[in-house]
Amino acid sequence: MSANYQLTATVREKVGKGAARAVRRQGQIPAVIYGGKEPPIAISLPDRDVYFKIHGGGFLTTVAEIDVNGKKIRTLPRDFQLDPVTDHPLHVDFLRVTEGAVVTVEVPVQFINDEASPGIKRGGVLNTVRHRVELICPADAIPDHIVADLTGMDINDSLHISAITLPDGVTPTIDRDFTVATIAAPAGIKEEIRAAAEAAAAAEAEGAEPGAEGEAPAEGEAEGGENKE
Secondary structure (H helix, E strand, O other): OOOOEEEEEEEOOOOOHHHHHHHHHOOEEEEEEEOOOOOOEEEEEEHHHHHHHHHOOOHHHOOEEEEEOOEEEEEEEEEEEEOOOOOOEEEEEEEEOOOOOEEEEEEEEEEEOHHHOHHHHOOOEEEEOOOEEEEEEEOOOOOOOEEEEOOOOOOOOEEEHHHOOOOOOOEEOOOOOOEEEEEEOOHHHHHHHHHHHHHHHHHHHOOOOOOOOOOOOOOOOOOOOOOOO
16 A cells, blocks of 8 residues: 655635636645545645655555644545646645545556566567556555566467456456556567468468478489389
8 A cells, every 4th residue: 555645735715716826826736625525625735745746656546644724634636737848736636535435546557577478588579558557446555556477478478457466455447357468579570470471371372381392302213203223
C-alpha cells in the first residue's frame, strides 16, 4: 500500500475563476474535497507541497490526510490540472475516503526478470500493451504497482493479467483475461521466418522437399536411371 502523507489546507470562502486566480497569486493551489455523503469543501493548499507531490509519482494512488482548520480528512486525489506551459498545478480534486471504501484506480505495471526471458535473449522486443492497469481496490490497500514476471517468455508469447498476482481484495475492472504485454520478434527474425515459410511453400508446390533439387544420381546410375555397366 502507498504510504499516507499529510497536507494542511485553508478553507476558501470564495469560488470561481477570479477567486482561483487570486489564490494562486498568493502561492496557493485551489482544490476541492468531495464525496463521502458530505458537502464539498473548497480549500487552498501550499503550491510547493502540491507541486512536489504531483511530480514525485504515485499521486493518484496515495491516500492523503488533509488538515482543514484542525479537522483531519482522509482523501484520495482523483484529478488535477497542470499549466500546459509550466507544468505547475492549477487545481486538484480530492475524494473523501471513508472506512471500508472501495475505489477504482490506475496502477502502473512493473516488468521484472527480462534476463530470464528466452525471447528477449534472442533479440525479441518487449511490447507493452498496458503500462497501467485499472483496478478496483480497498482505499486502504492500493498497491504502488503490480509485478509482471517475464521469466520463460519466448518470442510471440503473450502475458495476460491472469499471470499477475494481485493483492487480496484487488480485481481488474475488465472482466476478461486481457493481454498486458507480448514478446515481439525483431525485424531480422521476422524476415527469416517469412523467407523460410516462402521456401517451404515453393518446395511443396514443386512436389519436392526443400533441398532435394539438384541431388546427384546414385552411384552406378546414369541420368534416366539406366545401368551403363
